[in-house]
Amino acid sequence: MKKQTNTIFLPFLKLEKALENPNNTLSSLSLNFRFSSARRTQHGKFSSWSCVLMAELVGPRLYSCCNCRNHVALHDDVISKAFQGRNGRAFLFSHAMNVMVGAKEDRQLMTGLHTVADVYCSDCREVLGWKYERAYEETQKYKEGKFILEKSKIVKENW
Numbered sequence: 084m085k086k087q088t089n090t091i092f093l094p095f096l097k098l099e100k101a102l103e104n105p106n107n108t109l110s111s112l113s114l115n116f117r118f119s120s121a122r123r124t125q126h127g128k129f130s131s132w133s134c135v136l137m138a139e140l141v142g143p144r145l146y147s148c149c150n151c152r153n154h155v156a157l158h159d160d161v162i163s164k165a166f167q168g169r170n171g172r173a174f175l176f177s178h179a180m181n182v183m184v185g186a187k188e189d190r191q192l193m194t195g196l197h198t199v200a201d202v203y204c205s206d207c208r209e210v211l212g213w214k215y216e217r218a219y220e221e222t223q224k225y226k227e228g229k230f231i232l233e234k235s236k237i238v239k240e241n242w
């Protein structure tokens with residue numbers, strides 16, 4: 084994972100609250116900051132309105148389109164890495180982003196009949212995989228609404 088040390092300024096009250104729990108993340112910053120340490124200002128006191136804070140920026144691990152680097156999925160949304168795509172291995176995701184979903188069609192897959200729709204990158208229109216719209220067998224129902232992205236079509240970003 085890529086790590087950066089950033090210096091950021093926070094209103095004192097917000098900082099004080101955050102420091103009550105050093106492992107807390109400040110969702111109000113819309114980025115995930117995990118506090119590695121908080122430094123006092125040069126005179127050993129927090130100033131009244133702000134404080135220099137050394138924070139470790141931990142961005143989410145992403146997958147991007149192999150063609151244009153558009154962010155298409157979060158590592159946290161991986162359900163399985165053991166799927167078979169058209170061109171080798173594929174990952175099953177609970178969500179995908181910045182993609183377009185094509186027309187639904189019935190397809191006979193190794194695990195039975197499914198209604199699927201191709202998934203395209205919204206920027207470059209590369210076909211990245213497909214979405215399971217419907218599974219007909221009870222054991223396959225868990226795939227409904229989920230996304231297959233081909234391993235060969237996505238690249239790791241921010242790892």
Ligand SMILES: [Zn+2]
Pocket residue numbers: 148149150151152153204205206207208209
């Ligand atoms: Zn793309």
